Amino acid sequence: MPPQLKRLLPAFIIFILLFLVLKYYLTPETFGEKGHYRYSSIAEVQNIDMKYAGMDKCNECHDDKVEELGMDVHADLSCEACHGPGLTHAENDGDYEILIPTEREFCALCHSKNISRSTRIITQINILEHNTGKKCIDCHNPHMPWELKE
């Protein structure tokens, strides 16, 4: 063995030992049990509480709104896209508060001018110019935006 390598040998051995020690202590417990992943993460993910109910559930009590929504340009949206997670509300007969976003900024999340969005997919307005001084829902019915109130 050339002398240069001989001198490097202890360094290699230290690195390899260090690697093995760190691997031993840092590898999560169930890693590798069934494959190249942490097996216990499956149970963890299964135990995450559900938050969304889905539109079919809303339909049980608000079929009028589901029908309205389906008739106009917002038909592709889900109730909970705007009202937020609604499972607790739905499971408690509506007793549990649910979000009602009324501010201009909320509609702007989807509709404000943004050059990285295609105007063919979503109509964009400049919220600093489009009928300022009023809330969007003073004029547009959020469920049927083309049913203008004034």
Ligand code: HEC
């Ligand atoms: C089991 C029946 C039931 C289900 C299912 C249900 N709701 Fe309701 N919801 C109600 C009742 C009852 C009210 C009226 C409560 C009130 O006025 O205090 C209500 C009120 C609301 C309101 C108005 C709240 C307010 O503060 O005025 C919204 C928004 C709403 N529901 C959205 C939803 C959405 C979205 C879903 C589906 C995720 C849903 N609801 C599922 C029964 C239900």
Ligand code: HEC
């Ligand atoms: C584009 C966002 C949006 C979507 C999608 C949407 N909502 Fe709403 N919803 C609103 C806003 C904003 C209000 C408040 C309207 C107001 O105060 O004039 C509201 C009000 C309500 C209300 C209470 C007031 C009322 O008009 O009677 C209920 C109940 C409701 N929504 C249920 C639903 C259900 C059920 C769906 C799905 C079928 C749905 N919403 C989808 C934005 C939305």
Ligand code: HEC
């Ligand atoms: C989650 C995204 C989202 C939110 C939030 C949202 N919209 Fe929409 N909106 C859409 C989509 C998608 C369409 C259908 C495609 C289009 O025409 O832009 C649409 C269509 C519209 C249209 C018809 C545009 C046209 O050219 O025919 C109006 C008006 C409108 N929305 C108003 C509102 C108002 C007012 C609010 C707030 C209460 C709102 N939207 C919130 C996604 C959204």
Ligand code: HEC
């Ligand atoms: C004073 C009433 C009024 C208010 C407030 C209002 N709009 Fe409108 N909106 C209209 C009318 C009327 C039209 C159709 C004529 C036009 O395009 O201006 C329209 C058109 C639109 C369109 C379609 C534009 C297009 O190019 O086809 C969108 C999207 C829209 N509004 C979203 C919104 C949003 C989001 C808000 C709140 C930030 C809002 N509007 C506030 C009355 C209003």
